[in-house]
Amino acid sequence: MLALRDLRLEWRGRAGLLSAFSFIAVVLFIMGIAFGPDEANLRRAGPGVLWVALAFAGSMLASRAWALEVENETLDDLLLTPGSREWIYVGKLLFLWLLMIVMGAFLLVLVAAWFYLPLSSWPQLFITLVLGGTGYTVISAFYAGLTVRLRARDVLLYLLVFPMILPVVLAAVKATLGIAFGAEFSEILSWWKLLGVFDVIYLTLCTMLFPGVIEG
């Protein structure tokens, strides 16, 4: 319910989505020029570019998920919602996850076109996107909630999130590289397993800790 409401609000405002999509387009354009025009260079850089762009745009969206409450000063009303406060985190996480997956799919197509990522392996790329995107949103939704009341929240969010998501970004880049260069399936699977374990551990921890950190 909360995720649907946030999607509706975001659709009405569109500010967060527009800035994230514009940011992605600019990053790809600059990276494309920096690594181009050699095809081999672009192919090697593609997975890294994909996940770096997704990580930065994801932080913008994570900040946006809570900014909706800050801009409207409705955080208190949200906290007075009956039921356990873990569900507020889960609602925000779901909202962010949906945006990340849509944005990631859009980004996959752009990177495939510009950086020669093989779209013929789209099911494997999509699984990597889902596993990596989940790990990223779990962490970023939590820290965005933790910093929502602070004035320097946007700066702090990047400082807190990026060290925590290094394992996710590394594993996701490795898996994407493996897919791009036709590695053994077992190798790709090992990175997926790492991402899956990370997702489960951090989802459990963040959900449990959230009620304590969101109170003033």
Add this chain to the structure above:
Amino acid sequence: MKEALVDVQGVWKRFGRQWVLRDLSLGVEPGEVVALLGPNGVGKTTLLRVIATLIRPQRGTVRLFGKPARALEVERGWIGLVANPPAFYRHLSGEENLEQALALAGRPIGRGRVLEAMERVGLPPGRAVAAYSSGMKKRLALARTLLAGPRLLLLDEPETALDSGGRKELTRVIGEVAREGAVVLATHDRGFAAEVASRSFAMGAEG
């Protein structure tokens, strides 16, 4: 003896190094309307937010509806809070705000009842909250209170920005909630407090 709806015992709350609440105790029983009186900065809003379980005191205990405040889950939906100014999603219309607030609280209601409540507080439908005046937001908050039917209503300077019609409606809503529940309101207006409250609670230098 009735069980207190609100039981605040020996609460201390500070922001940074500044103590805002010092060893404060307050009990509110069903049927009571308690007015918190005191000068600016004395902690009236902080006390309301402590009671609403939005902030945790450093020391002391808060019990609501007979349970420790931190253990509330379903009961949190029995609390109505009208902040000053009341908060709504600006991109949504008044009726959309009311619908989504109640749906999120697990009590979805039809558009008909929402429009009825808006008509009662004198608000036209179909306008985004971004175009509302302060007084209209206060009226919308009253409509939300009417629809949610809280057992404990917490009001922060509810009378400000309301015209005489709005104040009459506010007085009626306070009376309705206090019939079965209780109301705690923070105000500077001693006249308004005398009009609606069954008891005043002086904070700080207020005598």
